[in-house]
Amino acid sequence: MTAFLINLATLAAISGILASTLNFIVGYAGIFSVAHAVFFGLGAYGGAQVALLLVPNPFLACLVAAVIAGGLSLCLALPALRVRGEYFVAASLGLQMVAATLFAELKPLTGGIGGLVGIPRPELFGMVVPVLPLALVALALILWATARLQRGAFGRTLQSIRDADTAAEALGKNVNAAKTLAVAFACAGAGIAGALYALHLSFINVESFTLDQSIQIMAMVIIGGAGTLWGPLVGAVMLLSLPAVISFIPFIPPTEVGAVQQIIYGSAMTLLMIFRPAGLLGDMSKGKSTS
């Protein structure tokens, strides 16, 4: 039971990082990416390769993952600078589909459909360390950084871009630089989550980095409340504990647990959008028309 709870807590912390970083661009900068799992995947493969080929040092793995994901975030920043709204969502969908194919097909780097197996446990100073404390520290750091940024000049610039980017530009804000930086920060964070995920499970394959995953991360942010500090975390914990809760309901056959889980979060997404579009922790007065 303890092992089960530790596993759940680790996954919740990793999902918390993913949701918080996505919230950073969705909630504050108004960049609605449905490709977050791509950068999660890039970080996971990067971190896993570091652990497999070099040393299983979690800090090195996270650093490499953040650099790869942050660097390749330009693929997402580029359409974000060119287009908005529906067009950007479509571009990020396209990026997600192409990346999933790449993950499945670039066998030397990603192991293809079979994935990468036998990723060594993370070690620090010759001792095996669990991933949970690392993930919690990373989550705390990212929440702290988000809170700081939110109050600081950069956060205000982003929010002004979200609400009226022409006005922001007219006030002398460098919109392009701010968007690129925000995307790089969020994607680097997703990369770190990926490295921790790979080290925790010691097995990764493309299944965890598909559109479904991106949508699930998006659902965490939306259900919790985009643009709030704690909302995405609440959403992450809720969505992750859902399968565990469902498996305790006696009349659902185990084969249908996945489907029931998806039906629950799908309907939660729709109903929230109709009745409470700002999310559970969102401020209703601020939740309107942030496109």
Next chain:
Amino acid sequence: MLFLQLLLNGLQTGAIYALTAAGFALIFGATKIFHVAHGIAFTIAGYVFLFAWRADWPSWLGVLASIAAAMLFGIVMERLVYRPIQRHEGSFFTVFVAAFGVSIVVQNIIGMIAGRGFATVDTPLSFSAEILPEIFVAPMLWIALATAAVLFVALTLFLTRHPAGVALRALAQNPDLIRTYGLSSNGLSVLAFAIGSALAAPAAIVTAMTTGLNEAIGHHVMLISIAATIVGGIGSLRGAALAGMMLGIAESLALTVVDTQWAEAVSFLVLFGFIIFRPAGIFGVTQTR
């Protein structure tokens, strides 16, 4: 020869994509709603036809039931999901998330009822015959192309000649003026959803008879429709249909160079390129959004 064979296969896929993309473009153009649950209308239509076939209904009745089911889904979406959201000025993203939620729910319900994995309607129409040396074509190809062509002519006539069609085009251009003239924009958007969703039904039936359906197929159809609408230029039905046809052919012809797994990625590379270099699409008016 392989090239010609792939081109013919691509035409069939293209006809299917063109029909669904035109439906999506019609809805988006007239109502400005990014109807990501459009793929689900396709899935529902396909499975209704499949069940009608299995229940030994005459095929015309199956086709009618399938069209009716798709239309009903579109209308229900408009009335119960999009209308309430737009009432409190929901942003486009609120609409996107709500529609995606619906597609997740319906897809899983269909998976639970109909079972997961591929299901096909077996008909002699999809048996291939050799029409030229090494070129195999099933009668289904001609049916798909003819259906697409007839429906486009009908749709164009409707949009240019029939008063309701003209009103639909007016709604796309200036919804406020429509109200000034005393027409109901609500009624017209229901009409757009009904027609747009109905266009997915023939495509779904052709798919059921050839490559088969699975519960997740709506996802793919939705992505292709979005890609075709943007590549064709938002607001242009002709563009969406043409782009859908092109994407189908491109996916098929890409097989001469790469493996099957890459077929879908080809469409999205095209989309990604268009968004970065020509966001207005082929027929669209250049505008900065």
